[in-house]
Amino acid sequence: MALHIHNSYSRKKEIFESITPGHVGMYVCGPTVSGESHLGHARPYVSFDIVYRYLTYKKYKVRYVRNITDAGHFEEEGREAEDKVSKKAQLEKLEPMEMVQKYTNLFHWAMKQFNCIEPSIEPTATGHIVEQIGMIEDIIEKGFAYEVNGSVYFDVKKYAANYDYGKLSGRVIEELLDSSNRENLTRDLEGQQEKKDAADFALWKAAPAEHIMRWKSPWGEGFPGWHIECSAMATKYLGPQFDIHGGGMDLLFPHHESEIAQSTICNHTAPVKYWMHNNMITINGRKMGKSYNNVIKLTELFSGNHPLLSQPFHPMTIRFFILQSHYRSTLDFSNEALMSSEKAFKRLWEAFEVLKKLSFEKNETATDSELDTKINTWLNEFEEFMDDDFGTPRVIANMFEIAPVINSLKDGLIPATAIKSETLELMKNKFADFLENIFGLKNMDESNNELLSPVMQLLLDIRKEAKSKKDFATSDKIRNQLIEMGIVIKDDKDGNTSWGVA
């Protein structure tokens, strides 16, 4: 089965065929670094990390571009028409670039915690003012934008007369153009008057005097409009047409719709072959976002320092939590759900560790051919499920089918001869490929360091001796005290004892 991707543009699953054989160009809308990332931000970056990793697994050479929006998104229709970044900077008494750097660093740190692979190129909006201005000039020249009082607007009505504006987001153009249909626009919005039509959007905004971030342009000092950076940078690094553009569903309109319009005018072609949108993370059924005041920041999640959290959560728990649902479904967050994921992930990972150590003599025929066949089916479905629009939850379900088999093989509850050696090898390969390489998961327990291991071994030896003398007071003391320190020891069936962090 070939890879199928749900294309938001057609609202259907389509067979994935890259524009250039063997290569994939992928652009994902990155963070606005005017504040700390929260749980909601984790979803797209983990989801598209999986896409990136899976495409790589499928032998594609992927150029993965993810921008940093450090010029801020401008509230072009906002009450005070001010730059989010500059406003907060004043509150915090920081240089705008200092603050932007701070949150960029924090974002990178969080991505590393999540074990997300760095994008191939991570362009910044401030670093591409020239390209953005160039693109705007081009659009004006082609007659699809106009200047008013130092600002430049895209002429949506003219565009819509020639192209399919609104298709991606399912908008009806007449409705957008007829402002009386939109209650929100009955408010008195600044800057609205200078537009030819309410549906027009800004390509360039003249900067008010108090605006800190500003650049010279053919239209005076100002700053780039809301959508142009992605069009400019995607075009620069991926060309006029590229394979995948990703982002959150909330960006469908107007952001991505506008991107299509801008790029189409400049490049005479629709920019993106496959649009992918991840769904939102909700909390008590409501989207997590600043406007709802229900944000849990990543630092709070990792530290457990939040009223809704009973404990800290490891980044891998969160990653696993995200993978347990499909990227196009809403995912409802709760402390309980995360605790459940933590436990599940631990169990799965331990089974994986056990699997890596299993080694049996060569066995050409399975005495339990039914089991052997089942395992092979489960394993082969890994790729089949991923090919079906990245069905990570189903892959995980299959892994949990196999986990008891692994543990039983280790404990001898299932004899080694039950399955073929090659089946065991396939298990090892598939688990390593999918858990580590594609899902990007890794061990939560990093305490297995060189200093601690021999010390633990010593303790376990002493305990073993005590047990053999039926000195349970000593053996229990060791076990209980270790538990207090957060280390759990487990007596295995083969007489050995393993340990790990609780």
Add this chain to the structure above:
RNA sequence: GGUCCUUUGGCCGAGUGGCUUAGGCAAAGCUCUGCAAAAGCUUCCACAGCGGUUCGAAUCCGCUAGGGACCUCCA
């Protein structure tokens, strides 16, 4: 108000026109164990309501009810 989406067992979450017992967590029982923990086995068989299409629907269609997203910065 407009457009679109969604509604699955105690909780989280896949899934599809006719055996998937999806899976996880929680709970209960059992096995193992000096006792634990871990592990294994077993139990818990849901698909908002009402109609319709069909030989057959949780899965398709319609209506009703609830929830949500977007229309404004938003992952």
